[in-house]
Amino acid sequence: MNSITLKTKANELPGVGSVYQKKLEKLGIHSVEDLLLYLPRAWEDFSKITEIAKVRAPGSYCIEGNIWSIGNKRSHRKRMNITEAIIADKTGTMKAVWFNQPFLIKNMKQGDEVLLAGRVENEYGQAVMKSPAYEKKADKQTHLGKIVPTYKETAGLSSRWLRYQISKLVKVIYSFKEYLPAEVIKNQGLISYSAMIRQLHFPDNSYQLEKALDRLNFDEMFLLQLAVQRIRKSLDKNRAISIQFNEDLSKEFVKSLGFTLTGAQKKAVWEIIKDLEKPTPMNRLLEGDVGSGKTVVAAMATLMAAKAGFQTVFLAPTEILARQHYESLKKMLEPFEVNVALLTGKTTILPSVILAPDRVEGKAPAGIQSDKDSAKLLKSRKNEKDEILRQVQEGDIHILVGTHAVLKEELDFWNLAFAIVDEQHRFGVAQRAKLRQKSGSDGTMPHFLSMSATPIPRTLTLSVYGDLDISVIDEMPPGRKKVATFLIPPEKKEDSYEFIRQTVKKGRQIFVICPLIDDSEVMELKSVTAEYERLSRMVFTDLKIATLHGKMRPEEKERVMNEFASGKIDILVSTSLVEVGVDVPNATIMIIEGADRFGLAQLHQFRGRVGRGKYQSYCFLFTDNDSETVQKRLDAITKTNDGFKIAEKDLEIRGPGEILGERQHGLPDINTKNLMNIQLIKRTKTEAKNFLKNHDVADLPLLEEKIKKYDGVASLE
Template sequence: MPASVPAKKPAASAAQQAMHKLGLVRDIDLALHLPLRYEDETRIIPLKNARDGETVQIEATVTQSEVQLRPRRMLKVTVDDGTGTCVLTFFSFYPSHQKTLSPGAVLRIRGEVKGGFWGRQMLHPAFKLAGGELPQALTPIYPTTAGLPQPYLRRAIASALQRVQLPETLPPGTPPPVLPYWSEAGLHGLLGLREALYFLHNPTPDVALATLEDHSHPAWQRLKAEELLAQQLSQYQAKRERARLRAPALRVPPPAAGEQSLVEQFLAVLPFGLTGAQQRVCREIADDMARTMPMHRLLQGDVGSGKTVVAALSAMVCIAAGWQCALMAPTEILAEQHFGKLVGWLEPILEPLGKKVAWLSGAQKKKERAAMLALVASGEAALVVGTHAVIQEQVQFHNLALAVIDEQHRFGVAQRLALRQKLAHAGLEPHLLMMSATPIPRTLAMSYYADLDVSVIDELPPGRTPIVTKVISDSRKDEVIARIGAQVAAGRQVYWVCPLIEESEALDLSNATATHTDLSEALPGVMVGLLHSRMPTAEKKAVMELFTAGIMGVLVSTTVIEVGVDVPNASLMVIEHAERFGLSQLHQLRGRVGRGAAASACVLLYAVNDNGRLSDTGKERLRAMAETNDGFEIARRDLEIRGPGEFLGARQSGAAMLRFADLEQDIALLEWARELAPSMLEQHPLLAEMHISRWLGGKAEYLKA
């Protein structure tokens, strides 16, 4: 007898594949796939009562149906409901449509009624044969994708709602959030999670549609509260799990009698004193690193607040304790600038100890790279500075104990995990210090960054001059160029930032090369440099050296100078097509000036569109820049304009943004979830685990980076 052949699994249908594409795998995924909007098919409206422009459902008999060929092929159908007539027009139709829409057929028709010279009309309305009872609930319209029709999705969701297990995960006696529109019954009264979900999929026609659309209905509040709680639980859980890991305890050994410790030597080398805010955050970081629990701290500081010196002092604590430190920056220019500063500050102290500062980048020659890798592996390189090259597989540290990541939102989860794993062979975790010059708005810090300890440098070093910001139409570009000439004649330097390198038909923007040519012609006798990301590294370096040395008067650049570039003599920043830039990027670019004692200005050149208008978003950004220099206020407005996605960068790579809650509108719910999460994890761990699994599935893993 031949061996039985296992039955072949039937291939998934196109609709099932489309559902998987949308992440609709579990019953709970379908239950949480909520409608975008609703249609009211619960009532029949007489045509005589339908207002012009109103979307209504009528029940009418077809009196005439014909295909017309002029001015183009179309199907014209006249219907009569006994109170009036209406002409239905279809530009796209099939023979089956013509059959259904034949004279004598009684139909239910839903569409927008428009009046006109020829009477009432509907363009491409939905229709079906009349019969059967009217629905008792509004008809949900779901987010969908190609190959997944609404009727199929509705049936799948209705079926999932019958099957899905929704045991209560909120601990007994949980107080409800304090909300003006929350029912007095609270969370454990009439509206449980199942009731809330069932209602949102099948709302009764008497509900105010506005409360469904703006998500203020109690059913929506229940869902948003649950979602925010899941997010807070996963953040606190990640923090607790990290607390179980071990890291080297980095304590500075006391110096021999009459000598200074390495940290004291470092402070003596600096050409300036630390501000009070810098001293405070240095203490917070040193206290963290002295513990055996891995530090996971975000250092926030506005542009020019002096984060680099805090990173250097933290590195010195690590080195003094006998361990290695790595500093990783997102761009070659920024990494090189850090390297130059740190070598100047640290090498005089490290050389007598036989230690060095190593440099790693993707553009290094093979021989130089091999020499640096040997220094890192032997431990002779006490500090390793570089780009993504620092986390490549062939980089083997001798004893890495502190990883500093600048502009943390520019790095992905996998990249940060790779840096942490450089110490994994010792069974220890490195301490992690992430830096950001894009301040995190309070609501984001409370939600997506709840697992981090945050230090804030809220004081600028003395001698920094306020930057005056001017918003000017690009029709006045000649005036701006004349201002540049005056600045250069006075011994100052100027940045001119362009958004693109090459012409693009899609975006009618000046490119850096053309601007460089124009400015060189308009400013005879002035050295005008050009810098963009496609230039060879050596060429970029040469241009930056000329500008830093004060030989070059004007630097035309793309946004490669966005972060970290520090030329105190530069006093004017011109940003062309400023309306196209993000708010935090504009703030970063503005921060390249005002770094010395000279009065500094930032000119935002904007261009209007073909209709002579500036977009509403563009206006909001430029207004915010003109009104404030405060990075935290800029960040708050940026969150309002863009939402959380770009603030988080790749931190949430693979993990969903909040689907239902809005951080600005739902602050009361966020505070409720934030307060409940720690006690729920402690006292009701099984309920907490069930709640996280329901809402996040496997996505909580990403928070651990």
């Protein structure tokens, strides 16, 4: 056949064929390049050969010797075929056994010199090696007598087979082109890209394997840092409107609240205000647990913008949450004659007083003497939505609250200077572009503030979210009671139901969360309906129970939530819809069915939906899974209410998917250990920053191509 190259199709390799081709495709391997980049998941050190006389059971060893005898026998009691061999070296003999592999007597024969590696057990006082890996002694070993890689396997495709195929392609490895700049390789003391691939598949020794892993891990985080830092650098090139701090106004606002801001809130407000004063766009994430007071911080910043004569848009993920933010902002800012309007797919609410931003210190426009006159004027408008769009364009509305659908509207702002998005870690590229286009300001970009109740581990703020400045509200308002959390075993479920019944009698309300069995809305509906039927017919027959799920129309969801908020519903059975945007201070118990199906961070989010009022609140975790791993994981959340500790634990247990969102197509599978390695993150971040000071990645096409893979992570919202 023709010479093999990186582009050669896998099925053209000797010994592959159509059968193995299908198995390789399951692993995403279509070409020689794919096969060589299918890197090992672990390594076993079989480089140390132990003399048989020094073997001590139990333990794992690699031995070398001659086969004295080998044969098959049938175990009728266990109904299996057993292959037994006696191996001898100059110090002694040892028995090796294999189960249901009768073909081995064709591969190994009496007199063959072999290497065996595996677990040695003590059997009736005799050391026996059970189901060991084997290889005939040769000038160049592939499977034993060295550090051996193991791969993620699929049915009929073993690590042994993969090692053998890759061993025939070693020369092709050196066809890979180096993509890292020479100065980076020199600065960091890295081996070449091709040497890394070679040493990962076939390490010469433990030192070379360490060097290869160092290059692999450095590359992953360096490419991510380049992707992230490029975003930051490009944003810094934009201009933004400088919004000056008004100290007297800030004191008035704090005084009007009726409560004292926490130290963390004060620090966050100051960081945001200082960013707003800059002529470059703010790109900040405000994070804090549910109930920590993020909205108050955002409200104070929007007040500064409004009184300086500029507009703000406040985006929420759901209509329910948009409505809640509208009500909160309206209540806090009304004393300052700031006009707040709501625009969602189903709801429009105009401000009751119309004041253009350049007239905010004065009186209402001519012809509008009171709220009554204003209402008459608005009633005469044919289309309330068109009226909102008009007032936004003319600058009469200072703060527009809405869902993300606002960005799709035929909407143009008079002078948009500030954009806030809730329950999202960062603004996406498309969102930024839309807002810039609609801002009404010539050549400027709005300041961006993201808010999230999902705490991000520190290592992720340095890596995946390295383009953002972070403000953290890590203390709760005084007097807020911690939610008592309990892991309830199945036999105690009835006791908890009785406690719930007594709680409802006291006038409190209950959330019940059902796990989503798969991504299907049909299965989601089935899960919620089944739980509703069980509770209403068998457990709480005398209580008012309702459901909330993804198949409901927006107006139905809003109706149910309004009824629950007003106390007409005792128990709300829901899927994870309740995770975001439900504020019912009277709800004091959160029941989570199938708690083992959720990550710790998500469980913490659910728990944050109760404990928002003056009553002691509780979270009950129900699960039928009694495995030690599950019990230990769920027990962790009962011991702390600190969202940041929980997020760290979740990253450690489940990887970054829980925080970044469900696995998304096209995103690289980032090594969790690298995301938690603070030294590696700092090392790559420093190198990336220094590199970008003097270079444009666009001038290095091979590096540019590699970075593209990480652009998706760097722009995750």
